[in-house]
Amino acid sequence: MMIRTTWKKKRLLVNADLNRTGKFGWLKPAKFFFAGFFTLIVATVSASERLERLDDLKVTDLKAFREQLVLIEAEIDDMPKVEQDYLRLLQGYNLSLSGDFKAAQLHLESMLQSQIAPELSVRVKALLINVQAVTQNYRSAFALLQEITHDLPEITNIRAKEHGLSVISFTYNQLEEFEIAKFYSQMLLDIAVSERARCQASHHLLESLYGLEDWQSFNELIDGAIEHCLKFNEQIFVNLLRTKRQSYLLKVGEFKQADEYYQSYKNELNNINYPTLVASASALAAQVAVKLGRLEEALTLANAALKSLAADEYSQPLLNTYYALYNIYEAKHDYERALYFHIKYSEALKANSDNRFAQQQAYFLARAEVEVKNQRIALLDKDNKVLALQSDLYEQEARQNRLLVLILGAILLLATVLAYRGMTGWRRFKKIAEYDQLTGISNRYHFNNQAKVALDYCETNAKPVALILFDLDYFKDINDTHGHAVGDWALRAVVKTCRNFMRNNDVFGRIGGEEFAVVLPGCQTDKAVLLAEICRDAIAGIDTTESGKHFSLSASFGVSGSDNSGYQLKQLLADADSAMYSAKAAGRNQVATFSE
Numbered sequence: 001m002m003i004r005t006t007w008k009k010k011r012l013l014v015n016a017d018l019n020r021t022g023k024f025g026w027l028k029p030a031k032f033f034f035a036g037f038f039t040l041i042v043a044t045v046s047a048s049e050r051l052e053r054l055d056d057l058k059v060t061d062l063k064a065f066r067e068q069l070v071l072i073e074a075e076i077d078d079m080p081k082v083e084q085d086y087l088r089l090l091q092g093y094n095l096s097l098s099g100d101f102k103a104a105q106l107h108l109e110s111m112l113q114s115q116i117a118p119e120l121s122v123r124v125k126a127l128l129i130n131v132q133a134v135t136q137n138y139r140s141a142f143a144l145l146q147e148i149t150h151d152l153p154e155i156t157n158i159r160a161k162e163h164g165l166s167v168i169s170f171t172y173n174q175l176e177e178f179e180i181a182k183f184y185s186q187m188l189l190d191i192a193v194s195e196r197a198r199c200q201a202s203h204h205l206l207e208s209l210y211g212l213e214d215w216q217s218f219n220e221l222i223d224g225a226i227e228h229c230l231k232f233n234e235q236i237f238v239n240l241l242r243t244k245r246q247s248y249l250l251k252v253g254e255f256k257q258a259d260e261y262y263q264s265y266k267n268e269l270n271n272i273n274y275p276t277l278v279a280s281a282s283a284l285a286a287q288v289a290v291k292l293g294r295l296e297e298a299l300t301l302a303n304a305a306l307k308s309l310a311a312d313e314y315s316q317p318l319l320n321t322y323y324a325l326y327n328i329y330e331a332k333h334d335y336e337r338a339l340y341f342h343i344k345y346s347e348a349l350k351a352n353s354d355n356r357f358a359q360q361q362a363y364f365l366a367r368a369e370v371e372v373k374n375q376r377i378a379l380l381d382k383d384n385k386v387l388a389l390q391s392d393l394y395e396q397e398a399r400q401n402r403l404l405v406l407i408l409g410a411i412l413l414l415a416t417v418l419a420y421r422g423m424t425g426w427r428r429f430k431k432i433a434e435y436d437q438l439t440g441i442s443n444r445y446h447f448n449n450q451a452k453v454a455l456d457y458c459e460t461n462a463k464p465v466a467l468i469l470f471d472l473d474y475f476k477d478i479n480d481t482h483g484h485a486v487g488d489w490a491l492r493a494v495v496k497t498c499r500n501f502m503r504n505n506d507v508f509g510r511i512g513g514e515e516f517a518v519v520l521p522g523c524q525t526d527k528a529v530l531l532a533e534i535c536r537d538a539i540a541g542i543d544t545t546e547s548g549k550h551f552s553l554s555a556s557f558g559v560s561g562s563d564n565s566g567y568q569l570k571q572l573l574a575d576a577d578s579a580m581y582s583a584k585a586a587g588r589n590q591v592a593t594f595s596e
Helices: 007-021 025-043 047-057 062-073 081-097 101-112 118-134 138-154 158-174 178-191 195-212 215-231 235-251 255-270 275-291 295-308 316-331 335-394 398-431 444-460 475-482 484-499 525-540 569-585
Strands: 465-472 507-510 515-521 555-561 591-593
Touching (some): 047 062, 047 081, 062 081, 081 101, 081 118, 101 118, 118 138, 118 158, 138 158, 138 335, 158 178, 178 195, 195 215, 195 235, 215 235, 235 255, 235 275, 255 275, 275 295, 295 316, 316 335, 335 398, 444 507, 444 515, 465 475, 465 484, 465 569, 475 484, 484 515, 484 525, 515 525, 515 569, 525 591, 555 569, 569 591
Parallel strands (some): 555 591
Antiparallel strands (some): 465 555, 507 515
C-alpha cells in the first residue's frame, strides 16, 4: 500500500529522522534542497514498515517516537485494519509511557474486546499486565498472565513471542517464582532474534539465578550479559545488571570489591538520567560505605537516594536506604535518629511484605480461576459433542437407540469424573494452604517446612540460628471473659506488633492456639533474646481498648539457639518450650533462655 500524505508531513518525518539519527549530518545545510528526494523514499515505505520502525523507536528515543506517532496517526483512516490495530497498540504504549495508566488500561481493554490478530492480542495483554501491575490490579494482571502462557505456543510472530516471554519472565521474578522465571528466561534467550530481547532475557535469567542464590551460574553469566547489553547500548539493562552484581558483592560480604565496582560505573550510571536506578545503586553503596566505616560518605549517598525515591512505594531500594540510615546513625550513637529510621524501615518492610502477599494471593486465585474456567470449557466441549451425537443418532434407525444410551452414559460418567476431580483438586488446594487464615502468618505445616529449609541452609553454611517460642499469658481467661471475637483480635494484634521487628527472611508461624514460633537464620542467641525482649515489651504495651474491651496482654518467651540445641527443629522447639515454661514458672511476662 502506498502512503498518501502531504508534503509538509513527509518533510517533518524526514527531518525528525535526520535529527534523531545524526546520519547525513554533512547534508544539513542543504536538507531543504534534498527534502523532495527523501520524500519520495518515505512515500514508498509501507505503513507496516513505518510502524515497526516506530515500535523500535519507543525504547530508544521517546521524543522522536511521539513526534512520528502524531504524523502517522493522521493517516489511520487510509490503513488496513491490521495496521490500524498495530497503531492503536503503539498509542497504548504512549499512554503508559506518559504515566496515564487509567487511560492506557481503558484503551488496551477496548482493543481486546474487538477482533484483533492473535500475535497482536498477546502484545496487548503483555502491555496490559504491566499497566495493571503498576496500578496494583494484580488479580486481572495474573489472569492475563495465565492467558498469555496458554496462547504463546501458537504464536509465530517473533516480536510478539519475545514480548510475551519477557513479560512472563519478569512477572514470575516479581512473584519470587524463580524456577518458573528461569525456565521462561532461558526460552526467551533461545528464540530471541533481536539483540534487545537477548539483553532482556539475560537480565531476567540473572534475576532468577540471584533469587535462587545459584551464585556459580550467576558469576559465570553476569560479565557476558553486561558486555552484550553494553555493546548494543541497552543502558537501562546494563545498569540494572550492574546494581544486581553490586548487591551480590554486598550480600556475600565482599565490601571492598563492592565499593570498587560501584566507583567504576557510578559516573556512567548518573548520565542515563534514571533516578530510581541511581537511587538503588546509591542505597547499596551507602550500605557498603557503612561496612567500610565511611559514615559521612554513607550518609551522603543514603540521603541522595532518599530524595529520589517515593516515600510511599516501599520498594527494595527504599528498604535498603532506610536500613543504611539506621546503621549509620546507630554507628554514630545517634540513637534517636537510629530508632526513627528503624521504625521507617520496619513500616516499609511490612508494607512491602503485605504487597507481596497480595500479589501471591492474587496470583493463586487467578490460577485457580483459570483452571476452573478450563474445566468448564472442557465440559462445554463434551456437551457440544453430545448434541452432535444426538443429532446424528436421531437420523439413524431405531435399533441404534441402545448404542446412543451407552454413549450418553459414558459421556455422563466422564463429566462426573471431571467434576469430581475438579472438586477434589479444589479441596486439596484449600487443604495445603500455607497461611493461617486468622493472622496471615505461616500455619504449623508451612512453618515446619520453611523452618527446616532455613535450618538446613544455616547448618550447611555454618551459620548460627536461633528460635523464639512464645505463648500468650492467661489467653483462656480472655476468651472466657470477653469472648472468642476479642481473643481473635488479640491474636491479630500480637502478630501485627511482632512482625514490625522481624527481618524479611525470618520464619514466623502460628503453631498452636495462642502459641507462636520464630526461626531467626544467621542470628546469635543473645541477639534473639534481645528481639524477644523487644516483642515482649511491645505486646505488653498493646492498647486493647480498640477491641471494645479493656484487658491486659502479655506473653512468656523461651529462646534456644544452635550453639546449645543444634540444628534440628524438633530439638530447638523442645528446648525453647522448656525455657518458656521456666519463664511462666518465674511469674510470666518474661524471657528465658535455654542452656544446658
